[in-house]
Amino acid sequence: MATIDFSIIRELRKNQGLTAEELALKANVTRATIAKMESGGGNPTISTITSLASVFHLAPCELIHMAEKTMIEDGQIEVLKSKGFNGKRIRFGGFEILHVTSERGVKRDFTAKWHDNTAQILMVLSGRVQLTLGDQKKIVGSGMAIRFKAIHEHTFDIMEDSEFLLIHHVGL
DSSP: OOSBOTTHHHHHHHHTTOOHHHHHHHHTOOHHHHHHHHTTOOOOOHHHHHHHHHHTTOOHHHHHHHHBOOOOOOOEEEEEEETTEEEEEEEETTEEEEEEEEOTTOEEEEOHHHHTTEEEEEEEEEEEEEEEETTEEEEEETTOEEEEETTSOEEEEEEEEEEEEEEEEETO
């Protein structure tokens, strides 16, 4: 079973109000190539993907990512008990979610060693957590969320008993 399906070209084309012939002309490919791709067939070259991506104002890798077939992925769940952070760690390819409970007074420092090339989101479900990132400090209360690049050293200070989500997304 193929994991890449370029039939999404049809939806992208329609969204831009183009006919298949117009798309072929703009991308400098044949109408037959467009027909094959829109039917989920064919094996487009990198050159074809690049040409089509430019018509849709996308990077070639974005077009390929859009063409990846939707698959349901099971998360790998494990218990989290680490220096005052308790809960569950859920891992998927490229990202993880930590559902954490922590008591007032817990302080955790993190370095780039653990978070190379990672974007992180902190969403507080209850309580208050202070994030220190370089010389910036931000108190995040219940119902609030923030995002930051986790490659920088950062500290979480639990200001009151809290429940929160930490979402790590690699490659951002």
